[in-house]
Amino acid sequence: MSPAATTAPSAEAIVATGLTKSFGEGEARMTAVGGVDFVAHFGEMVFLVGPSGSGKTTFLSMISGILRPDAGTVKVKGQDIWSLGKDALADFRLNTIGFVFQDYHLFPRLTTAENIAIPLILKERDWNQSIAAAVKVLDVVGLKGRGEILPVKLSGGEQQRVAIARAIVGEPEILILDEPTASLDGDTGKMIIAFVKEKVLNAQRCILIVTHDARINEYADRIVHMEDGRITATDGGTE
Ligand SMILES: Nc1ncnc2c1ncn2[C@@H]1O[C@H](COP(=O)(O)OP(=O)(O)O)[C@@H](O)[C@H]1O
Ligand SMILES: [Mg+2]
Incomplete structure (x- = not known):
C-alpha cells in the first residue's frame, strides 16, 4: 500500500x-496479440476499446501476470513480471494489481463479503477485520447489507459489482477491469467508474479498463483502440 504515496504522478x-x-x-494457429507496445502511467485512467475477438482480454491477462506471453516484456512499476518465479509473481500481483475478470470469477460457496475479503485474507490480514473492510466496500458499490448472501442470489450486474469491490478492497496501485460495466445499467456503471476515477485522481493510481461502453467514455484520460491484436490508434492524453 505505501508505495503509491512515493510514486511520482507521471x-x-x-x-x-x-x-x-x-x-x-498448425493451420489453426492464430495470433491473438501481435507485437503490442503500450504504456500506462500512474494518475491516469486508460480505456482499451476494440471489437470482440481483437485480443483485449489476452492483452490484459499478459500485462497482469495471468497469461505468459510468447514474446515481449511487461514491466509493472519497473519490475519485469515474467522474469519472476511463480510465487514471487503471485505475491507481486496480490500486492500491486487489482483485476476484475470479464466473467466475475466469484467463488460460489463463499458469501459476497467473503469473496470481497479474499485479497485481504491472502495478505494474512485478520479474518474479522478483512470481512469488516469488505462490508464497507459493499456499501461503496451500492450493495449495502448484501454481505451475507451467496453470489448465486445476485443478478449479473450485482455480481459484477462484487467483483469490482474485491478488486478495490486492497487499494491496489494498479486496477485492471475487463468490461466492468457490461452488465450494469447506465447510471450504476457511471457511478462505479466515477468512483474508481476519483480513487485514481486522489491516490495517483493507474486504472486500465477494457470497455465497449461509450456511455463511460467521458471518464477516460486516454482511449487506446485495438484491432486484430494490434493497437491501431490512441485518442487524448499526451502520447
Ligand atoms: N485460451 C484460448 N485458446 C484459444 N484461443 C483463444 C484463447 N483465448 C483467446 N483466444 C482467441 O484469441 C482471440 C482474442 O481473444 P480475446 O483476447 O478474448 O479478445 P477480446 O477480449 O478482444 O474479445 C480470439 O480469436 C479468441 O478466440
Ligand atoms: Mg474480452
Whole structure:
C-alpha cells in the first residue's frame, strides 16, 4: 500500500514491449496479440476499446501476470513480471494489481463479503477485520447489507459489482477491469467508474479498463483502440 504515496504522478505503471501471444497449433494457429507496445502511467485512467475477438482480454491477462506471453516484456512499476518465479509473481500481483475478470470469477460457496475479503485474507490480514473492510466496500458499490448472501442470489450486474469491490478492497496501485460495466445499467456503471476515477485522481493510481461502453467514455484520460491484436490508434492524453 505505501508505495503509491512515493510514486511520482507521471511515473510509468505498466510498460509492455513487443507483446505477442498466439493460440492453437498448425493451420489453426492464430495470433491473438501481435507485437503490442503500450504504456500506462500512474494518475491516469486508460480505456482499451476494440471489437470482440481483437485480443483485449489476452492483452490484459499478459500485462497482469495471468497469461505468459510468447514474446515481449511487461514491466509493472519497473519490475519485469515474467522474469519472476511463480510465487514471487503471485505475491507481486496480490500486492500491486487489482483485476476484475470479464466473467466475475466469484467463488460460489463463499458469501459476497467473503469473496470481497479474499485479497485481504491472502495478505494474512485478520479474518474479522478483512470481512469488516469488505462490508464497507459493499456499501461503496451500492450493495449495502448484501454481505451475507451467496453470489448465486445476485443478478449479473450485482455480481459484477462484487467483483469490482474485491478488486478495490486492497487499494491496489494498479486496477485492471475487463468490461466492468457490461452488465450494469447506465447510471450504476457511471457511478462505479466515477468512483474508481476519483480513487485514481486522489491516490495517483493507474486504472486500465477494457470497455465497449461509450456511455463511460467521458471518464477516460486516454482511449487506446485495438484491432486484430494490434493497437491501431490512441485518442487524448499526451502520447
Ligand atoms: N485460451 C484460448 N485458446 C484459444 N484461443 C483463444 C484463447 N483465448 C483467446 N483466444 C482467441 O484469441 C482471440 C482474442 O481473444 P480475446 O483476447 O478474448 O479478445 P477480446 O477480449 O478482444 O474479445 C480470439 O480469436 C479468441 O478466440
Ligand atoms: Mg474480452
